[in-house]
Amino acid sequence: MASTALEELHPPLGEESLGVVHGKLGMWTFLVMDAMTFAGFLAGYARLRWGVGGGADIPWPYPYDTFGQVGIQLTAFNTFILVCSSVSMVHSLAAALKGNMKTAQNWMLATIIGGLFFLGIQGFEWTHLIKDIFFNGDIKNVNFAATFFCLTGFHGCHVAVGVIYNLIMFLGMRSGKIHQGNASLVEIAGLYWHFVDLVWILVFTFVYLI
């Protein structure tokens, strides 16, 4: 890994090391932490939905009834977009590793647009749910609303941060600060983006499908 530019950013690797840049280790360890944060929210969801006690007298709403067929299909489409943006992220990294920075830049732009699209659809869905369903008194079980907004909102924040992160990568490529020599920066951004994608698959499965 050509790392002259990286050495300006970070102290050098030791003689004994894992042989990857510091940033990658930092991102992986950060993702352990982030995964545990989501685990906390998911554990809360699972306990309130399937645990004993709690709001047992008000049944947990059936997702299909709450979101409706259109709602679930819309979110499935949204999931598809997020997965596609992960694919474009992989293309961006592949191009950057080959030194095709112009191509990498375009794929990164596609990733950003995918993220923004996801946020847009989620915002639309939230508006609809808040205005037409939750405040209409259609949903009696407040635990459902609480866990739903908590999980999807926390994930949405991650997507928003990811979009900003990718935007910084995009601008870095455009100004030439990110090039073939430090393409690991793109790889690290990709780790985060794929993680956010992966978490969404879990959230989608638990909240919308089961």
Add this chain to the structure above:
Amino acid sequence: MSTTAKGYLAPLTKEAETSTWVYLKEWFCSTDAKRIGVMYIIFSIIMGLVGLAESLAIRIELAAPGPTFVSDATYMTLPGMHATAMIFFFIIPLYTGFANFLVPIQIGAPDMAFPKLNLCAFWILPPAALITFSSVLFQVFGVDLVVPPDFGWTAYPPLSTAAYNSNIGADLWIMGVILVGTSSTMGAVNFLSTVFNMRCKNMTFFQLPLFTWALVVTSFLILASTPVLSSAMLMLQLERTMPELFSFFSPQGGGDPILYQHLFWFYSHPAVYIMIMPGFGIISEIIPTFSRKPIFGYSVMVWSMIAIAVLGFVVWAHHMFTSGIATEVRAGFMFLTMLIAVPTGIKIFSWLGTMWGGSLKFDTPMLFATGFLIMFTIGGLSGVTLASVPVDIELHDTYYVVAHIHYVLVAGALMTIFAGFYFWWPKITGLMYDERLGRIHFWLTTIFINVTFFVQHYLGVKGMPRRYFDYDPSFADLNLVSSLGSFALAAAQLILFANIALSLKRKVAATANPWKDAKTLEWALSSPPPHHNFDEDPVWEPVERGHGPASHDAHPQPAE
């Protein structure tokens, strides 16, 4: 003293040499892990004094039955704020301070992997402390607008929901705790990246000093447990702010208070190990040095730390034996909890094995290490009794638990902090301390820790509940003993501060290795170490980790 002898303490620019303000600014913006470490240590000592003041207020109130010193409403806020100060702002950051100073040097690196992240992690702490304790300031100045939360450091709902604790002081407390958690996870990411990636030549994983190993294990504990507390706190905060919309924990809204306890203890049990593991590391450095022998069972020491960390994640429900969880679950957690005594016992016996047949020197650090060994064992044994479900149901929320936690954290963690403080003081400041004052400090501290906390075992067994404002007059005598002990214990700490002041005034320069038998890399550097630690990349001389008669083919290869 010349500039070169001042090491990392020396001002970096001409202006900083003449102006104190510029020099201070240089410290506040420094990305040198050693300076950040020292800032961590100073900050945590200040917060430790806050926690100490709160504990003294508790002991004054409890010295005699009936209302004596503070109002009952004020008293209810004290135990929680004392615990918050001591756990989140004293012990954990103090260890982080030592680690910042020592881990890069011990692995032969110039600095941490992410120096700016390191500085950022530190600077989250003072605002977090201000946010958390602003309610106490309001209380001290007699403003009723903001009062500290009175739900203890555990913040169990429904007591901590808006229905019972609507004051903004509780919201500030939650925010502060989330910020501290963020800071310590930033530190953990940094330590792991540093140790994994920046070791010098020949410093393979099974050559790492045990203090560094302890920090690796602690960092994993922090990474995997702290975020769960953050998510629980975020849910609690949402429920407090918008009780109509968000309901997770309060039974009125169909929530489950036990869920909070699970999430909370999933963090807070590993947190106990976060608060003792670096201490184990410190003791593992000190005992070999002053026994003039290599550590006994090095690799077993490492594996037992890993075992404690793994087991630490599967025992959390032993804090909830009286909350109505199923008997089968309680039996399982009881078994797993008792299992932790095995790796801990391995550590205790390995330390004893290190001392066995050694040529012992009892300087102050070694005195504290020995005191730790004995008293921590008492704390560990009272832990095993509490792990037993039937006994715990009897002793839950009594002073027995208070005695246990203080034997683990005061007679355990605090003793290791003192040991490490005396051990590395010459390295950090380049100055020697007064050995005689150090010994007096040790003896008074050890005696009065036992006077303060040992009687609490008996009070607990007799049924005195914890966190109560008042108690039955039959408990009066032992409570008075405990209170007098705590005042004497606090007074004994003045000797430590006198020692620090004397050391700074007398300026007796320390040599590079004042203990002569210390082997890790920090002792190869001048005291205090220079900026960027090593002039040229160091090469570690691999240490023979085996024991018994030398048989060269039986020696394990250093593992990757």
